[in-house]
Amino acid sequence: MKTQFNNIYQNHYEKVYRLCLGYVNGDEALAKDLAQDTFVKVWEHLDQFKNKSSIGTWIYRITVNTCLLFIRKNKKGSYSLPEIREDDTNVVEVEKAHQTRLQQMYACIQELKETERIVILLVLEGLAQKEIADITGHSHQNVRVMVHRIKEKLTKCVTHGI
Amino acid sequence: MEFKDIQNTWQQQSEQTNIPDFTPTQQKLQKIRKEQRITQFILGITGIVLIAFFFYISAYKFSGTLLGMSLLIGVIIIRVWIEVKSRQTLRKINVLLSLEDFKAQLISYYENRKKLAFTTIPILLIVYNIGVGIMMYYFYQYISRGFFYYIVISYAVSFVVLFYFIRKQVLQELKTLKSLQEA
Numbered sequence: 562m563k564t565q566f567n568n569i570y571q572n573h574y575e576k577v578y579r580l581c582l583g584y585v586n587g588d589e590a591l592a593k594d595l596a597q598d599t600f601v602k603v604w605e606h607l608d609q610f611k612n613k614s615s616i617g618t619w620i621y622r623i624t625v626n627t628c629l630l631f632i633r634k635n636k637k638g639s640y641s642l643p644e645i646r647e648d649d650t651n652v653v654e655v656e657k658a659h660q661t662r663l664q665q666m667y668a669c670i671q672e673l674k675e676t677e678r679i680v681i682l683l684v685l686e687g688l689a690q691k692e693i694a695d696i697t698g699h700s701h702q703n704v705r706v707m708v709h710r711i712k713e714k715l716t717k718c719v720t721h722g723i
Numbered sequence: 724m725e726f727k728d729i730q731n732t733w734q735q736q737s738e739q740t741n742i743p744d745f746t747p748t749q750q751k752l753q754k755i756r757k758e759q760r761i762t763q764f765i766l767g768i769t770g771i772v773l774i775a776f777f778f779y780i781s782a783y784k785f786s787g788t789l790l791g792m793s794l795l796i797g798v799i800i801i802r803v804w805i806e807v808k809s810r811q812t813l814r815k816i817n818v819l820l821s822l823e824d825f826k827a828q829l830i831s832y833y834e835n836r837k838k839l840a841f842t843t844i845p846i847l848l849i850v851y852n853i854g855v856g857i858m859m860y861y862f863y864q865y866i867s868r869g870f871f872y873y874i875v876i877s878y879a880v881s882f883v884v885l886f887y888f889i890r891k892q893v894l895q896e897l898k899t900l901k902s903l904q905e906a
Contacts, residue, residue, distance in 0.1 A: 567745075597745075600748075609819060622819060622820075623818050625822050632902055659735075675905075675906030687734065697823060698822055
C-alpha cells in the first residue's frame, strides 16, 4: 500500500498542486498546504478506491472537495511571482510577459464563483467533460453548457481585463 | 486571445514543480493521532476523578454556590461538547462524494451551525450569566468590596471580548454559508 501511495503521489502531485494553485490565486504556500491536505486524504482513503473510475478522477474528486473546504478559512491568496534571472534581456522580457498573462489569468479565475472556478481549472488541466461530470456530479449536458459559458467568461476577462 | 492560448499558458507553468517529501507529513500525522488518543484518555481519567471527588466531599448537597458553579461549569461543558461534535461532523463529511453532494453536505453543516448560533448559543450565554449572577451574590457577601468590584469589572470586560469573538466567528460562518449557496 505504501509503494502504491508513493507512486500515486509522484505521478499526481504536480496536477493536484497546479489545480490548488489556481484555486488560491497562485499563492504557492497556500497551494502547497492544500496539496498536502489532499494527499493526506488520499492516503487515508486509499483502501476505499474501487476502480470504478480512473485513479486520476478519484484524486481530482478529493482535490476539488479539499479546495471547497478551504472556503471556511476565509483566506484569499495572492499571486507569488517567481524569480526571473536577469542574464538575457530578451528572455527576461518574454518571461515577464508570460508572468503578467499568468497573473491576469489567476485574477480572472478568482473572479469566478466557487463551482465555476473548480470546473474551469479541470478544463484547463485538459480533463474530458465526461470526467468533469463524474467529479462534479453534474450531468454531462449540464457540464457542456457550464464549460462553454465559463470559457467565454474567462477568455473575455483575460483579453480585456477585469 | 483564444481559450486554447489560455490553456497552453496554463499547462506550461510549474513544469519544474519540486515534489516535496511526503514522509514528514505521514510521520507528523501518526504523531498527532497518537497524541489525540493520549489526550482523550487523560480527559476521561480526569472526568472520572472529578466525579469521584464530587461524591467524596458530598458536594452534591444543595447550596446556592453549588447551583451557580454547576450552571457555569455546565454551560462550558455543553459549549465544548457542541464544538467537538461540530468538528467531528465536519471531519466526517465524505471527501469521496461528488463536488455537488459534498457542497450540499457542507451547506447543511453550516445551516446547522447557523441554527446553533441563533438559538442554543444565546440560551447558553443567558444561563451562564444567571450562574455568574448567583456567584456574585455570594461573592458580595463573603469578599471585600474592592475585590468584588475587581471581579465584576474583569468579568464584564472578558464577557465583551468573548462576545466579540463569538460574533466574529458567527459572521464568518454566515459568509461561508452564503458563498457556498451562491457557488
